Amino acid sequence: DGGITQSPKYLFRKEGQNVTLSCEQNLNHDAMYWYRQDPGQGLRLIYYSQIVNDFQKGDIAEGYSVSREKKESFPLTVTSAQKNPTAFYLCASSSPRQGAGTEAFFGQGTRLTVV
Amino acid sequence: RKEVEQDPGPFNVPEGATVAFNCTYSNSASQSFFWYRQDCRKEPKLLMSVYSSGNEDGRFTAQLNRASQYISLLIRDSKLSDSATYLCVVADNTDKLIFGTGTRLQVFP
Numbered sequence A: 001d002g003g004i005t006q007s008p009k010y011l012f013r014k015e016g017q018n019v020t021l022s023c024e025q026n027l028n029h030d031a032m033y034w035y036r037q038d039p040g041q042g043l044r045l046i047y048y049s050q051i052v053n054d055f056q057k058g059d060i061a062e063g064y065s066v067s068r069e070k071k072e073s074f075p076l077t078v079t080s081a082q083k084n085p086t087a088f089y090l091c092a093s094s095s096p097r098q099g100a101g102t103e104a105f106f107g108q109g110t111r112l113t114v115v
Numbered sequence B: 001r002k003e004v005e006q007d008p009g010p011f012n013v014p015e016g017a018t019v020a021f022n023c024t025y026s027n028s029a030s031q032s033f034f035w036y037r038q039d040c041r042k043e044p045k046l047l048m049s050v051y052s053s054g055n056e057d058g059r060f061t062a063q064l065n066r067a068s069q070y071i072s073l074l075i076r077d078s079k080l081s082d083s084a085t086y087l088c089v090v091a092d093n094t095d096k097l098i099f100g101t102g103t104r105l106q107v108f109p
Helices: none
Strands: A004-007 A010-013 A019-025 A031-037 A043-051 A054-057 A064-066 A076-078 A087-094 A104-106 A110-114 B004-006 B011-014 B019-025 B032-038 B045-050 B055-057 B060-065 B070-075 B084-091 B097-099 B103-108
Touching: A004 A087, A010 A019, A019 A031, A019 A087, A019 A110, A043 A064, A043 B097, A076 A087, A104 B045, B004 B084, B011 B019, B019 B084, B019 B103, B032 B060, B032 B070, B045 B055, B045 B060, B045 B070, B070 B084
Parallel strands: A010 A110, B011 B103
Antiparallel strands: A004 A019, A019 A076, A031 A043, A031 A087, A043 A054, A064 A076, A087 A104, A087 A110, B004 B019, B019 B070, B032 B045, B032 B084, B055 B060, B060 B070, B084 B097, B084 B103
């Protein structure tokens, strides 16, 4: 089945460690996104990529890094510079559809907890 | 001013009620508009796209007003299962997706 897969579902990190969240899609979508969601809050854009080997910062990119070496993969690294990384991380992908716009599909999310 | 703004709610309504959500966006070059539904601790899922002519899907009606830069979602005959957070999403002319913070709906018996 076509879809977008995030792993792991739950992740625990010690303070000072870098961790990488995986996001893979087999929908042949050009664009991929990473969002962060805190309890009771909306989605905030961390990074997005509209084409391989290119990506742009979103509203809260500090303390995060990404790469887009392959169309189907967009991993997010949460670095030790991110002061408050505990959150729900959502990856999405999209591709403009003629006459219908850019519907996005989401992975099931990764819950990151700093211990 | 936020790029996409929604009333966070919560909206508490009885079963059978009609409820309406509004969303405003700041970028007049925005191209595409959507409503997503997010259940607690789950990922958002597309509820419906919003077209200039307005569109309806069962009990749900979405409308777009480009001149005033707002979109709306109307839910008729609310069900308990409609309880969720409803996210307004706008894609700009580069297809970058911007999410509103969501409006929480709680339908009670």
